[in-house]
Amino acid sequence: MILDELTHSSGEWLRGEGPEADIVVSSRIRLARNLADFPFSNRASAMQKGEIEGLLRERVTKLDGSIRLQYLQLHVLEPIDRQFLVERQLISREHATSEGQRGVAIEARETRSIMINEEDHLRLQVLRSGFQLDEAWDDINQLDDLIEQRVTYAFSEEFGYLTACPTNVGTGMRASVLLHLPALHMTKQIEKVFRALQKINLAVRGLYGEGTRASGDFYQISNQVTLGKAEGDILKEIREVVPQIISYERMSRNTLLRESRSLIQDKVSRAYGTLRSATMMTSEETMDLLSSVRLGINLSLIDDLTIPAVNELFLQTQPAHLQKLQGQALDGEERNVARANYLRSKLKPNPN
């Protein structure tokens, strides 16, 4: 079963590769699409949702070309398995907790996924490691073409691709980059960056999307506007602004090293030490400490750990992942013990 295979790996987007991967963890694009002759999912009856799910399942699992997707019906999955998919960014939190017949098609490498009966009938997603928006666009554009050979989309010349929520209408595209910005946070410059981004209509969110807090110093930056701008122009805006944020983050890192080297060394060492020795660890604390360790690796203050290894720890210490690894349901306190055990086992000092 695909879920078991996934448990012991981490998605390709967490490999820590690709351009600027020390700061840009991943690039993601999603497209919202709807069938022309069904009501939107939220307005569809249970029977209609069943029809939509059945029809689209059949279509997306038999696409032409080399794309092979595995399909999961979410309404028959356990809540913990749905949460597991949320933590891997393969489905949205809304898709995990909503009602009715719905599913997700996932490619084994986890770079492509298609949600069915989320807010829109179809939500296509492509995820890439590092700063690779253009590659992600080429990929999702092609996936969209393949699906379009098999279904008729709701589209109007005036309003573009028609979506359940008017915030997505037009291109239906949300392009985002996931940035790790610990130094901008430490030097208290992050709010300034946010304000500047808001002025140019880009949105900033936490790791798991809308309404989540930016734990672990991870921030998602995405376009707000979907109507009246071509995909290429939307991507260009993000592509132009991200290098500036990257250079601010690098400048802040250099400033920290230059002016507060012992302070930053201490913070990183304490974080590393705590992760290696604590016996109980909350999810939130883990995120914060791993963030400092990740920064420490990028500043060459830690030399016996790699970025992909830390990326993996971020993922595997999330509640559903932890429980899948342990093979049993755990309550909050048990999870904190299991999380600390897991971290200690993974971060054991090298005997040499």
Added chain:
Amino acid sequence: MKCQYCSQPATVHLTNVEPSGVRRELHLCEACAEKKNVINKQELNLSSILQTLIGAHVGARSDELSRLACPVCGIRYMEFRAEGRLGCPHDYEVFRIGLEPLLQRIHRGGANHHIGKRPRRRPRSPNWHRELLDLRRQLKEAVEQEAFERAAALRDLIRQKENLG
């Protein structure tokens, strides 16, 4: 500018116009603003923001809008206003007068019409999809009313129409 209560930089600026017409200005840092309950640091909730936006932009025409309902999927404009989600693709036409100012506000900086990718597959005829949507709504209602004979007939009609296309 510094916060009125401490020396931190002020990032929250508020002007209150009291019923008497007196203006009161507040300049606070985020921490003090939160303490004074000026801002509520709850999680950002897009749909509540959207609802405020929808409410703010219908203004004068709200009477006309409040009577609107989509003949195809049955959703009323007021339901859209409360939930922030439309019912079917046809709503973009039916609720046009309410949607246009809203779209301009949400998609600030963009043109007022779609620019970008278009599907290669064109609709079969302008009304074809709308008729099918309409039949599906009738079928849904027939099932809800347990009018199974009518439901069966409608299902056949839908099949026929799908196959004809």
